[in-house]
Amino acid sequence: MLPATTRKRRKPASPEDGGLRMTRQRQEVYDILRAHRDHPTATDVFLRVKDSLPNISLATVYNCLELLVEHGLVRQVNFERESSRFCPNLEQHGHFHDRGTGTIHDVKFKPGTDLADVLELPQGAVIQDIEINLRGLLHQT
Amino acid sequence: MLPATTRKRRKPASPEDGGLRMTRQRQEVYDILRAHRDHPTATDVFLRVKDSLPNISLATVYNCLELLVEHGLVRQVNFERESSRFCPNLEQHGHFHDRGTGTIHDVKFKPGTDLADVLELPQGAVIQDIEINLRGLLHQT
DNA sequence: GAATTAATTTAGAATAATTCTTGCTATTGC
DNA sequence: GCAATAGCAAGAATTATTCTAAATTAATTC
Structure with a gap:
């Protein structure tokens, strides 16, 4: 096996997306967060994203949110022990x-x-x- | 039934305990928090308090911690979605x-x-x- | 462009922290 | 001491989240 650094990357990471491949689901989740900046929970996002992707699963929404947070596109906001909320404001x-x-x-x-x-x-x-x-x-x- | 305001209180609230009746369990939980100020979780407290009260239940520890927080004797500290931790520092x-x-x-x-x-x-x-x-x-x- | 490989998604099961319920015990006020 | 109330223990229930396995989609190689 070639060393990881010399293998070709599947898709060159663009600087904007933090190296995250923007699939349909990830894009929709991200767009919804930016459209209504009201700090929705994962379930809120799930319900909203269903309008455009009726077959999306809640697990995928959790996945997308986690990746967006990991890649620094979104912040996760926790109050007490309530459901996490998500915020696209990076300032x-x-x-x-x-x-x-x-x-x-x-x-x-x-x-x-x-x-x-x-x-x-x-x-x-x-x-x-x-x-x-x-x-x-x-x-x- | 008499209106709530005219009924006698069971125990006059002392200012120190925030009106909380200090049962054996509550006292032990509180003492343990003040003895080791290392921000233990409910389970940590449970394990520690068992030394003095071997029959205490985890549910009671949760109860005591909740009451101590409600009465302002203890603060609940949450990091991300990890277990809550408890802190007797009121400053x-x-x-x-x-x-x-x-x-x-x-x-x-x-x-x-x-x-x-x-x-x-x-x-x-x-x-x-x-x-x-x-x-x-x-x-x- | 078809076959191959890898990444992603889905659906549902599993997990973990916490809360709730119920029956019992202790304490209080009289 | 007795009735009423509060507190406790044990285990069931809840809820947000994560995990798993199979199916789908996308990317890569030929």
């Missing part, structure tokens, strides 16, 4: 969960600020991933 | 998950800082709860 941001309506809102970082300014990180800590989840109520003003 | 703090060892470290806020200084909260948002989870590697220095 650094946190989430606010409105207990009144159950909706989740993206929360931007103020420009020029750094979380490291606020936190006392342990000696030698190298941060790979940051998750900020807020819960509360959204009052109309 | 405002975040958590750092070292992917190298799997351990979780408390991360203090720098004194005099406010997360609201870093985040652009939605209009009218009233924050009830903040969760900051970091993941990365801890290198020895």
